[in-house]
Amino acid sequence: MTTPVIQRYEKTAKLSRVVVHQGTAYLSGLTAADKSVGIKGQTEQILARADALLASIGSNKSQLLYVQIWLKDISDFDAMNEVWLDWIDADAPPARATVQSSMALPEILIEVQIVAAV
Amino acid sequence: MTTPVIQRYEKTAKLSRVVVHQGTAYLSGLTAADKSVGIKGQTEQILARADALLASIGSNKSQLLYVQIWLKDISDFDAMNEVWLDWIDADAPPARATVQSSMALPEILIEVQIVAAV
Amino acid sequence: MTTPVIQRYEKTAKLSRVVVHQGTAYLSGLTAADKSVGIKGQTEQILARADALLASIGSNKSQLLYVQIWLKDISDFDAMNEVWLDWIDADAPPARATVQSSMALPEILIEVQIVAAV
Numbered sequence: 001m002t003t004p005v006i007q008r009y010e011k012t013a014k015l016s017r018v019v020v021h022q023g024t025a026y027l028s029g030l031t032a033a034d035k036s037v038g039i040k041g042q043t044e045q046i047l048a049r050a051d052a053l054l055a056s057i058g059s060n061k062s063q064l065l066y067v068q069i070w071l072k073d074i075s076d077f078d079a080m081n082e083v084w085l086d087w088i089d090a091d092a093p094p095a096r097a098t099v100q101s102s103m104a105l106p107e108i109l110i111e112v113q114i115v116a117a118v
Numbered sequence: 119m120t121t122p123v124i125q126r127y128e129k130t131a132k133l134s135r136v137v138v139h140q141g142t143a144y145l146s147g148l149t150a151a152d153k154s155v156g157i158k159g160q161t162e163q164i165l166a167r168a169d170a171l172l173a174s175i176g177s178n179k180s181q182l183l184y185v186q187i188w189l190k191d192i193s194d195f196d197a198m199n200e201v202w203l204d205w206i207d208a209d210a211p212p213a214r215a216t217v218q219s220s221m222a223l224p225e226i227l228i229e230v231q232i233v234a235a236v
Numbered sequence: 237m238t239t240p241v242i243q244r245y246e247k248t249a250k251l252s253r254v255v256v257h258q259g260t261a262y263l264s265g266l267t268a269a270d271k272s273v274g275i276k277g278q279t280e281q282i283l284a285r286a287d288a289l290l291a292s293i294g295s296n297k298s299q300l301l302y303v304q305i306w307l308k309d310i311s312d313f314d315a316m317n318e319v320w321l322d323w324i325d326a327d328a329p330p331a332r333a334t335v336q337s338s339m340a341l342p343e344i345l346i347e348v349q350i351v352a353a354v
Contacts, residue, residue, distance in 0.1 A: 004259060004299055004353035008328065013321060015332040019301050021353050022259060023122060023140060026302040029333025063122055065137050066144040066233075070219075070335050077222050085131060092126065096133040097147025097231045099188050099219035101306075101335035104313050113333045115302075117122035117139050141240060141258060181240055183255050184262035184351075188337075195340050203249060210244065214251040215265025215349045217306050217337035235240035235257045 009056060018053055020118055024065070025057055027114040035107040039076040043083040046112050054116055061087070063117040064094035070111045074100040080110060127174060136171055138236055142183070143175055145232040153225040157194040161201040164230050172234060179205070181235040182212035188229045192218035198228060245292060254289055256354055260301070261293055263350040271343040275312040279319040282348045295354045297323070300330035304349040310336035316346060 010017035019026045030049050032042035054060050071080060077098065088094075094116075103111045128135035137144045148167050150160035172178050189198060195216065206212075212234075221229045246253035255262045266285050268278035290296050307316060313334065324330075330352075339347045 006299065006301070006328070006353055011329055013326070013329075014317060014324070015329045017331070019331045021301050024142075024260075026331040026351065028331040029335070063124065065124070065139050068231075068333075074220050074222060081132060088132070090131070092124070093129055093131075093133045095135070095137045095144040095146040095231075097186075097229065099147070099221055099229065101219055101337055102310050103335055104310060111333065111335065113304075113331075115144065117124055142260075181242060183242070183257050186349075192338050192340060199250060206250070208249070210242070211247055211249075211251045213253070213255045213262040213264040213349075215304075215347065217265070217339055217347065219337055233262065235242055 010053070018057055020057060023118050025054075025059060025116045025118045027053060027116070029111045029113045031103065031108045031111050035105065039071075039079045039109045040083050042109050043080050046110065047083065047087045050112065050114055057118055059116050059118045062089040062092040064092070064114060065117055066095045066115040068113040069096065069098040070101040070103065071098060072100070072102055072109045076109060128171070136175055138175060141236050143172075143177060143234045143236050145171060145234070147229045147231045149221065149226045149229050153223065157189075157197045157227045158201050160227050161198050164228065165201065165205045168230065168232055175236055177234050177236045180207040180210040182210070182232060183235055184213045184233040186231040187214065187216040188219040188221060189216060190218070190220055190227045194227060246289070254293055256293060259354050261290075261295060261352045261354045263289060263352070265347045265349045267339065267344045267347050271341065275307075275315045275345045276319050278345050279316050282346060283319065283323045286348065286350055290352055293354050295352050298325040298328040299353040300328070300350060301353055302331045302351040305332065305334040306337040306339060306347045307334060308336070308338055308345045312345060
């Protein structure tokens with residue numbers, strides 16, 4: 001038995017922001033750095049962060065496979081989607097699911113977890 | 119670096135219902151078309167939709183890898199499971215997790231997200 | 237078209253505890269066997285169970301790709317993390333996301349779902 005080849009990027013004590021295995025990248029849940037802003041601002045920050053993380057591994061938003069979105073308040077669904085539609089590659093949208101959950105801090109309005117191809 | 123081969127099916131403005139990469143299919147979260155019915159009816163609709171989506175990519179329920187289930191009310195767990203047990207291939211059950219979350223519309227009682235082999 | 241090779245371990249009527257496809261293992265959501273204990277005890281039980289399940293397929297915690305954690309009460313975040321930090325391979329942390337959800341039984345304080353390389 002051989003050991004799988006796994007690449008890890010931006011490791012913290014608790015987690016790796018990105019883990020790559022056999023051409024598939026698993027990103028940790030992303031939240032906005034500036035949590036003082038509303039749902040649109042937090043979504044924009046997260047998607048910009050996703051762009052940067054994907055670029056760092058030679059991927060990009062046209063290679064998204066699955067995106068999991070958690071909203072603290074599901075009534076933010078339409079506002080989140082406006083930012084989402086501005087961002088995604090319209091020719092290459094990922095599979096997606098959005099549900100309501102509270103996150104680690106009360107000021108987190110949205111968290112996004114991405115699986116992408118590399 | 120070569121671009122990964124990714125197939126997308128049933129694209130909408132926001133998402134693809136199915137994304138396939140390297141023999142693994144990621145489905146978007148599925149909800150019932152007719153949301154006026156109860157948990158059993160919604161579950162039946164979703165699993166029938168899953169059958170159709172899987173068939174469209176040459177897969178089927180015996181090739182499920184992981185199924186994520188969200189229930190609006192976790193007390194629907196047993197009723198959902200009755201429909202689930204009638205549906206799954208008993209020789210080939212997937213890994214599964216079920217938790218409670220609210221979904222995009224208040225009348226959505228269950229949402230299901232599937233990862234399958236193709 | 238060939239049928240994908242899928243291995244399933246610890247099958248119950250409803251699910252497989254572990255499903256392996258193309259070098260990737262999907263584990264079902266894990267909960268503590270003894271649910272009478274608090275968040276730390278439940279987390280310890282789950283992570284010990286993960287160790288055993290991973291060992292049974294020739295994997296281990298240094299090969300984790302993605303870990304999804306649900307907490308019944310997100311205020312248990314720090315206590316969960318203490319146990320998590322004691323457990324993980326500090327050189328090989330997975331991608332991770334933690335959100336709040338209720339689980340199938342009210343005494344379940346934490347559920348953990350794992351994707352790992354084999």
